[in-house]
Amino acid sequence: MMPFLEIKDVSKSFAGNSVLRDINLSIEKGEFVAIVGYSGAGKTTLISLVAGLLRPDAGALTLNDLEITEPGPDRGVVFQNYSLLPWLTVYENILLAVEQVSPNWSATKKQQYVQEHIELVNLGPARDKRPGELSGGMRQRVSLARALAMNPQILLLDEPLSALDALTRATLQNEIERIWERDRKTVVLITNDVDEGILLADRIIPLSAGPGATLGPSIPIDIPRPRDRKALNHEPRYQKIRREVINFLLGEGGKKHTVVARKLVLPEIEPEDLSAPRTLAGGKRRAVRRSEIKSEPVEVDG
């Protein structure tokens, strides 16, 4: 079977700086793939290439056997910063996308369809609010509903939950899983959170740190769904996958630090008590060396 999305030998540089190199990835239809990597590694560049917002310097990307050359409604993107139009309500933001994709539908059909998607992400009560009146989590729901309403062939989620606090993030992770279970669209999730990737995806792939980032080993997540955040902890497969990904990202796929030998001196001085007067009768105070301190209480363990 032909892969649904295929990325072959893709490289991308900006102004001579290599961002991505030798990216190879095949995704089957209906698969949920998570790509996890450092901020600044080139994750967004990768998703922009798939979205058609950028063109690769070398290699090719194909979706359904057709080369990706420009953005199109067959790929729905959810960005970290929501990218909603601030002067439009929730309803209008989603309607805008529907009108682009299905201009021939009757007004009632469009209306119904938009309403359906608003309810899908549990935003019914906020239907006529503008983005400015919504919390981050709610805005991201709108963005998700908008992407889904275009009925894309593939859903690209670019760190959709990174700007949210831990609690909201967990709630939205559950929502994403629920919605995905409904129609099992092909999804590429970009994230910096290993746990999020393992919780949601069928397969997790670490992206090494830049410059010249490339994909690490592809690790299948053969843990039955629905996955419970708490129960995962005593699932040996979860522990193993988590370890593999973290070890790759902190080890061979981690940031390369240049080690500079530099002579460092740390003077052995005790800090002054700032509540004591700064001058003594004998004249100026002198810094106290640690070696001059006669006795110091030392705590001995065990």
Add this chain to the structure above:
Amino acid sequence: MSEYLVIDNLTKVYQTAKGPAVIVKDFNLRIKQGEFVCLIGHSGCGKSTVLSMVAGLNEISGGGIILAGKELVGPGPDRGIVFQSPCLLPWMTAFENVMLGVNQVFYTASKVERRQIAEYYLSVVGLADAMDKFPAELSQGMRQRAGIARAFALAPRMLLLDEPFGMLDSLTRMELQQVLLELWRKNKKTALMVTHDVDEALFLADRIVCMTNGPEAEVGETVEVPFPRPRERKAVLEHPEYYKLREQLITFLEERAHRKSGAGASPGPTTPISTSRNNRKEFSKPTLVVTSTKP
């Protein structure tokens, strides 16, 4: 003296329009010299309030805090603080930001020695080549490195860390935890850290204190972390106890969260996380309680 920091029946009450709001009630904690303690709990449970009282940035309504045998009154350089947002002065370079405090605390030392102290800590946190950059030229992670260097450079008796990595992505966070742990190992500073990241607490702490949700927050559970030191991430993750403790802590946090707000039904908890609340005084604090009592 085995108890270096003693927090005794610490209580915080705010006077609000609806009457007094008790945020923290009879909070007791004892920390040994050189111990690393993490305080975990959900946003708004009052853990930052406890920390800011230890820092002397927030008035104490009841009880007391003793550090190294002296009762704490007000802020001072004996406690080095790392805030969630690094709070660097934007018109000063990383080096100048660190020097600002060093010049105060080491005023009797020579200029060369003071420079050496700042250079030493900035280099150790990985900013050897970026000392002369301004905060705006640094990434979020690098700014926080400067914040850590500043706290250690003052040679404080104790370190107070208020979700220092809360604004960083989870991988950068792991890197900085390593940096912090390395410095801590060299200095053996007594440390109290507030976090809601279970992995972070398990990696860094000797002991994890779970706080119940406010109002009237107090110590819920205490977990001793058995991993040997010096710690290495790989070894910690492979320790047989790791995932057991992780699950225990996550369970604690989840149950507390559900008991309080019955979350899940509403379209996401909408409590705004203010990034600047940690460095303010008490004025912004009452909002935490007000939002948490909303249906």
